[in-house]
Amino acid sequence: xxxxxxxxxxxPYLFIAPQILIISIFFLWPAAQALYQSFLLExxxxxxxxxxxxxxxxxxxxxxxxxxxxxFTVVFSVLVSVLSIAISLFLAVRADEVxxxxxxxxxxxMWGYAVAPPVAGLLGNxxxxxxxxxxxxxxxxxxxxxxxxxxxxxxxxxxxxxxxWKQVSVNFIFFLSGLQxxxxxxQEAATLDCKSPERRFWTITFPLLAPTTFFLLVINLTYAFxxxxxxxxxxxxxxxxxxxxxxxxxxxxxxxLGADMGGSAAQxxxxxxxxxxxxxxxxxxxERKVHY
Amino acid sequence: xxxxTLMAAAxxxxxxxxxxxxxxxxWWHAMDGALxxxxxxxxxxxxxxxxxxxxVSVNKGxxxxxxxxxxxxxxxxxxxxxxxxxxxxxATIINAKGAVKPVQDLLEANDVKFDINxxxxxxxxxxxxxxxKMIGMxxxxxxxxxxxxxxxxxxxxxxxxxxxxxxxAAAPKLKEAGYTALAxxxxxxxxxxxxxxxxxxxxxxxxxxxxxxxxxxxxxxxxLKDHWQHVKDWKDAGYYxxxxxxxxxxxxxFVQQQVAMWIGSSGSFGGLRKSAQFDFxxxxxxxxxxxxxxxxxxxxxxxxxxxFAGHDAEQDAGVAEFFKxxxxxxxxxxxxxxxxxxxxxNAAYDLAKKDGYYNExxxxxxxxxxxxxxxxxxxxxxxxxxxVQIRExxxxxxxxxxxxxxxxxxxxxxxxxxxxxxxKRFNDTYSN
Numbered sequence: 045x046x047x048x049x050x051x052x053x054x055x056p057y058l059f060i061a062p063q064i065l066i067i068s069i070f071f072l073w074p075a076a077q078a079l080y081q082s083f084l085l086e087x088x089x090x091x092x093x094x095x096x097x098x099x100x101x102x103x104x105x106x107x108x109x110x111x112x113x114x115x116f117t118v119v120f121s122v123l124v125s126v127l128s129i130a131i132s133l134f135l136a137v138r139a140d141e142v143x144x145x146x147x148x149x150x151x152x153x154m155w156g157y158a159v160a161p162p163v164a165g166l167l168g169n170x171x172x173x174x175x176x177x178x179x180x181x182x183x184x185x186x187x188x189x190x191x192x193x194x195x196x197x198x199x200x201x202x203x204x205x206x207x208x209w210k211q212v213s214v215n216f217i218f219f220l221s222g223l224q225x226x227x228x229x230x231q232e233a234a235t236l237d238c239k240s241p242e243r244r245f246w247t248i249t250f251p252l253l254a255p256t257t258f259f260l261l262v263i264n265l266t267y268a269f270x271x272x273x274x275x276x277x278x279x280x281x282x283x284x285x286x287x288x289x290x291x292x293x294x295x296x297x298x299x300x301l302g303a304d305m306g307g308s309a310a311q312x313x314x315x316x317x318x319x320x321x322x323x324x325x326x327x328x329x330x331e332r333k334v335h336y
Numbered sequence: 337x338x339x340x341t342l343m344a345a346a347x348x349x350x351x352x353x354x355x356x357x358x359x360x361x362x363w364w365h366a367m368d369g370a371l372x373x374x375x376x377x378x379x380x381x382x383x384x385x386x387x388x389x390x391x392v393s394v395n396k397g398x399x400x401x402x403x404x405x406x407x408x409x410x411x412x413x414x415x416x417x418x419x420x421x422x423x424x425x426x427a428t429i430i431n432a433k434g435a436v437k438p439v440q441d442l443l444e445a446n447d448v449k450f451d452i453n454x455x456x457x458x459x460x461x462x463x464x465x466x467x468x469k470m471i472g473m474x475x476x477x478x479x480x481x482x483x484x485x486x487x488x489x490x491x492x493x494x495x496x497x498x499x500x501x502x503x504x505a506a507a508p509k510l511k512e513a514g515y516t517a518l519a520x521x522x523x524x525x526x527x528x529x530x531x532x533x534x535x536x537x538x539x540x541x542x543x544x545x546x547x548x549x550x551x552x553x554x555x556x557x558x559x560l561k562d563h564w565q566h567v568k569d570w571k572d573a574g575y576y577x578x579x580x581x582x583x584x585x586x587x588x589x590f591v592q593q594q595v596a597m598w599i600g601s602s603g604s605f606g607g608l609r610k611s612a613q614f615d616f617x618x619x620x621x622x623x624x625x626x627x628x629x630x631x632x633x634x635x636x637x638x639x640x641x642x643x644f645a646g647h648d649a650e651q652d653a654g655v656a657e658f659f660k661x662x663x664x665x666x667x668x669x670x671x672x673x674x675x676x677x678x679x680x681x682n683a684a685y686d687l688a689k690k691d692g693y694y695n696e697x698x699x700x701x702x703x704x705x706x707x708x709x710x711x712x713x714x715x716x717x718x719x720x721x722x723x724v725q726i727r728e729x730x731x732x733x734x735x736x737x738x739x740x741x742x743x744x745x746x747x748x749x750x751x752x753x754x755x756x757x758x759x760k761r762f763n764d765t766y767s768n
Contacts, residue, residue: 085761085764087428087431087432087766089407089410089411090411091433091434091435103757103761107754109729109732174579174585175589175592193578194578194580194739281581283580283735284580284735284736284738284739285733285736286732286735297725301724301725301728302722302725302728303403303404303407303425303722304722306765307761
């Protein structure tokens with residue numbers, strides 16, 4: 045018997061080498077460092093360190109502020125993702141139907157994309173300033189006793205509003221191009237079969253957009269977990285009472301501001317684990333329902 | 337012609353030579369905006385005053401950014417010669433054995449005359465070790481002060497409150513005149529740390545943390561809890577405005593004349609003079625008459641300059657030379673006048689007095705008067721690890737007291753528990 049042998053060529057490896065190199069330098073290496081650091085108690089300047097096994101993790105997990113922050117992060121991420129996907133889907137479908145002045149609509153809906161998260165946070169912060177913020181005044185003149193400085197729910201509302209506003213334009217671009225990718229013939233055939241535009245949307249358009257939606261769900265969750273840091277830092281700074289501090293913000297406060305290397309490394313590792321689990325979950329359970 | 341060229345070449349050569357010979361020392365600081373301009377001026381003046389050393393000062397952002405930049409640079413063996421570290425971060429750098437050279441040693445090794453008693457009392461020991469040796473050179477030193485809107489107080493017919501008892505009498509009248517009586521901008525610094533100092537109460541075990549990192553916080557005491565119960569009651573009665581944890585938001589309420597009095601930093605004076613469209617005055621931090629043995633002097637806030645270890649003797653000599661320049665009465669007086677921070681030496685204070693500075697702007701003297709008030713056992717400062725995080729805990733719990741999510745007792749129990757957890761972590765990290 046002669047075993048089948050494939051000719052191995054080094055060329056493919058050569059092609060993926062740059063990518064592997066980038067991942068190794070910018071992800072694997074720092075991740076390994078964080079993992080190692082999370083088992084150490086080390087002074088800020090790296091002059092003395094001791095290996096303490098899971099001490100840092102115990103300290104993190106037993107702190108009530110971490111638990112509160114973890115719960116907020118989950119609620120916040122789900123709300124931001126779902127809301128910004130729903131709103132941008134609605135806007136994209138509507139904008140797709142517009143015939144006159146379509147370009148202007150689309151441009152106006154897209155250009156929020158150019159705003160960086162900290163800038164969005166700053167804008168939101170000004171609009172909700174208790175002394176001069178228009179939105180703050182508006183809410184209160186409508187009779188809501190709106191006070192995000194002291195009320196945790198109001199503060200959560202502010203950061204979610206800013207985060208969603210910032211993300212809608214990104215999602216909008218993807219949905220719009222997704223909509224334009226649906227063949228005209230399919231839509232016309234559907235129109236013949238079914239009169240209700242709403243039903244047509246749910247049975248034809250939405251399933252055909254599923255790959256886009258799934259992609260956006262993954263992107264939006266990552267955004268809510270990590271990139272909203274800038275928004276929180278310039279608007280609430282986690283206040284009141286730590287109620288709007290996401291896990292990433294907490295890592296920043298403890299590690300960057302507080303110089304607690306081991307503790308913040310342990311928090312990063314926990315965050316890494318959470319995001320990995322979430323990603324696996326998304327690909328295993330939600331992606332099954334997506335037809336490409 | 338030829339001679340001229342030759343001379344020019346020689347001159348250029350000579351100039352190039354001195355530039356090369358000048359030892360470069362770097363200073364990372366956290367002073368931006370108008371304060372940064374003053375730092376740059378001091379740097380220029382130092383460089384112009386001698387030609388042996390060339391000081392390069394770099395702004396690294398805020399206090400936290402500067403500290404983090406310094407930590408990262410030290411870990412990469414690339415540290416600057418001088419770094420500015422703020423009060424709450426002092427324990428981190430001082431307890432990291434071998435990260436810095438004590439300024440006192442540095443100055444004495446370079447034959448710069450040093451006597452700790454040349455420094456004003458409130459500043460002297462804050463950045464010193466438990467034996468009284470100065471580790472960090474106090475740089476920008478401030479203290480909490482009460483600013484008041486003169487028109488508002490006149491309208492209500494009240495005097496500037498010296499004590500909290502006075503305040504309680506004045507607050508309803510101010511409310512009637514249409515003002516919220518008071519706001520303040522930094523709960524941990526003003527209503528925790530300086531509350532303890534003003535009333536001469538012990539803040540932490542182990543001599544406020546100076547003797548050992550094995551310390552416990554003593555915030556959970558009746559005097560401080562009672563004060564916060566009052567603050568909460570004032571807020572509910574409309575006498576106290578709580579605009580959140582942000583410094584600026586509380587200051588803005590004063591600038592926009594919603595609140596009649598505001599407690600901020602002596603360093604806020606210059607900025608307020610520009611932004612406030614009304615006549616305001618300054619006064620000392622109020623105290624409770626029957627608590628501790630108030631009034632005692634307050635702690636300083638602000639930051640100090642530390643000399644990083646790991647540089648050669650020549651550069652260290654340059655650092656000593658710069659510190660000598662910085663502590664000269666003229667430099668200190670200039671710094672004091674331009675920024676509102678207090679002068680750190682007695683000689684500089686005397687110079688300001690002699691120059692008549694306080695006659696033309698008497699408010700500028702209030703800060704230094706307060707720091708020069710009689711000191712007590714617990715007024716020299718504190719040295720507590722992970723204090724940045726402890727302040728975060730305080731901010732968080734104050735939010736909860738103010739919005740009624742927690743009682744004062746519950747909030748203080750949490751502060752005590754979490755602060756002691758952090759102190760223990762710090763001790764476990766730094767004590768071996």
